[in-house]
Amino acid sequence: MGLLELSAAREKHEEFCVPMIMVPATVSNNVPGSDFSIGADTALNTITDTCDRIKQSASGTKRRVFIKTMGGYCGYLANMGIAAGADAAYIFEEPFDFEDLQSNVEHLTEKIKTTIHRGLVLRKKEIQSSLLASGNVSQDSSGYLDLGIGGAPSPFDRNFGTKISARAMEWITAKLKEAQGRGKTLTTDDPVCVLGISKRNVIFQPVAELKNQMDFEHRIPKERWWLKLRPLMKILAKYKASYNV
Template identity: 30%
Template structure:
């Protein structure tokens, strides 16, 4: 193997640049030519591909986002789109590919591997919802962004004696909400993996109010519905004054934490190592601080699950 490519796909996450840097420098260290594919699978189809040198990835390890940019590409889900991408890989003589992204990105990597192109998936998503790894690139940074915001909101919640609803990302996965809620002592955490009843949420608020509690923080993962709707329902049932903060895309940005930089560097380098070993159709991950890799089909067939012990703990500590 003499030439490999790297692309980022789907939603950006802090630490993607560190992973790109690791792929490029690990590859060059082993005398490989490394090509950057810009704008994800859309760029692969259009041939937006450039050779990367050591200097191409200088001064990016601390930057959020992705220097290769990202895009969602419906065309690549079709056999015709995949064939266009394969033709571009042949044109540039790229013999192996590293794909950094989430579930949708891995689906594309799986298709390429099935058609004979060695591809390795690197989990990069703030949702932490990829099986086969304890943590995904970007989760820790997004989590700390949320915690910083909640700390500030709690200050004003205390001053004005209000109930604050904070909506965080997590359409299908509640890891961000759960970890942030536990770390910041939220009174209630609503996540898509666990059914909730508004009556129970209200009862907890009322118990706190009866013992003299003047403010409350409720974390809502977006997959559970709108924070605004939750706030309206609470006001209707309790009469408590509520305020809503939707953190939105601020959760995706920012300089990656040390944890995410190290994680991304390890996973990116391991992806290149697997290609050098002749492996294909794999995903890399970290479990118990050890690097692991799994068949990409197996990973995509598994369903992400939250740590239910942690969820129970959050309930016990927020009585």
């Protein structure tokens, strides 16, 4: 939104006719034009490590634990609880009803009767259901944890941040040299870009093209690649489910 406002102001203020590029850096991983944002991997590592510790404690006491993750309206962190061995993840992008909740509760009840004496459910702070938003589930569960994000950056985030920032500075330098060669400043038509990673490729995409891919009200891209992984969670948690995207 900031880049769109700055680029629109170029016609009135030539001071804004300078190279503009955004490097995505947010744990929410909700920037269009990039599969990953700097910080998202660190947050996911923190969540997974915390869940592993909680599962060890919960197994000995037959507890059901609900963990609330960060990320705004974007359910990336909660959905990727696949890595943490979660039994379910409630996210904004996928509304659910009482039948869904009942199915999860029945699954957890049967699971605790086996050799796996614990249940783990992740949820986003912003979800499309009054069932969890009202706090009913947290009152009935054996444990409830509001998980903040912290810790040292993961090796992936450190390397990704360094490489993508270096590429951004190369782009800015090239734009300035082009302007010097023309003997004038940049024009209002020069692109304002987001530098992201998509399918292992580092790509520059103009924000004018990306704005149609964004749900500005909820601050999430309209298409999210990780939603295709949703069916895998139930399969790995041993629900009676098949892989249908």
